[in-house]
Amino acid sequence: MSDPAGSERVGLDAPGKARALYEARGTRVPIAPFTDADPSLGMAEGYAIQRELLPLLLADGDRVVGYKVGLTSTAMQRLVGVDSPDHGPVLASTVYRDGDALPLDRFIAPKVEAEIVFVMGERLLGPGVGPTDATGAVAGAAASMEIVDSRIADWRIKLADTVADLASNGAVAVSSRVVPLEGLDTRLIGMTLTRNGELIDTGAGAAALGDPLAVVAWLANVLGEHGVALEPGHLVMTGALHAAVPLAAGEVYRAEFDRLGPVSLRVTAGAAGSEGEVAA
Incomplete structure (x- = not known):
């Protein structure tokens, strides 16, 4: 997948950089930021690398079950120096159920973000998609x-680094309760996040591009430029509603959303979790 950010440069060696990210995912040994060697790399170069990385992961038997959108808040866009979100695929191997154990040894430097996720009911193909569509x-x-993670050492990422790394995806825990949109104003959905029962942050749906449904429209239009549609059953992660929180073994996180209910994760040191997929 790509982004309307121009053309990547000649001599980028996107396949080589994708291979480095692929190996870092397998070994859990992070690599230096690509932007250390070339600070001028931008969004277009990041997507060029992402396009090379995804087939390597799919060749291992994984599959795309949706997409995540990041940088959906004004504060995060200002921090990174962009005026647009970024996106990456959600892979089947990374989907957890509510209450599952999340093993830290699957990640490098994971952090948690509470988000509103949509489950697609119909095919949606841009361009020309609006929030009503x-x-x-x-x-x-x-x-x-969402569990964000970085194959870039010490989270020293710039825009090209995170985009290349599938928008810093790690995993996602999703509630099995899917609430119809009728009578639901997603902008006003409030959220609380607790760690071991103690409140650590709050947020609301409007933090994601002003309306999480605007995130779906944006994503459909960007993917549609390349003939890619959001398909029935696809998950769409709409962006963090608060600052990301680092994880440690022994912690229990619970995000509770107005009208949507709760979702929780138990963080463990080893590979004790069960993975699953969410059906609409």
Whole structure:
């Protein structure tokens, strides 16, 4: 997948950089930022590398079950120096159920973000998609927590680094309760995040591009430029509603959303979790 950010440069060696990220995912040994060697790399170069990385992961038997959108808040866009979100695929191997154990040894430097996730009910293909179209194509919304992770050492990422690294995806825990959108104003969905029962942050749906449904429309239009559609059953992660929180073994996180209900994760040191997929 790509982004309307121009053409990547000649001599980028996107396949080589994708291979380095692929190996870092397998070994859990992070690599230096690509932007250390070339600070001028931008969004277009990042997507060029992402396009090379995804087939390597799919060749191992994984599959795309949706997409995540990041940088959906004004504060994060200002921090990174962009005026547009970024996106990456959600892979089947990274989807957890509510209450699952999340093994830290699957990640390098994971952090948790509470987000509203949509489950697609109908095919949605851009361009020309607006929030009303997105509303009609979505089956419902659910509570979720995204685990972001970086194959770039010490999270020293710039825009090209995170985009190349599948928008810093790690995993996602999704509630099995999918709430229809009728009578639901997703902008006003409030959220609380607790760690071991103690409140650590709050947020609301409007933090994601002003309306999480606008995130779905944006994503459909960007993917549609390359003939890629959001398909029935696809998950769409709409962006963090608060600052990312580092994880440690022994912690229990619970995100509770108005109207959507809760979703929780138990963080463990080893590979004790069970992975699953969410059905609409």
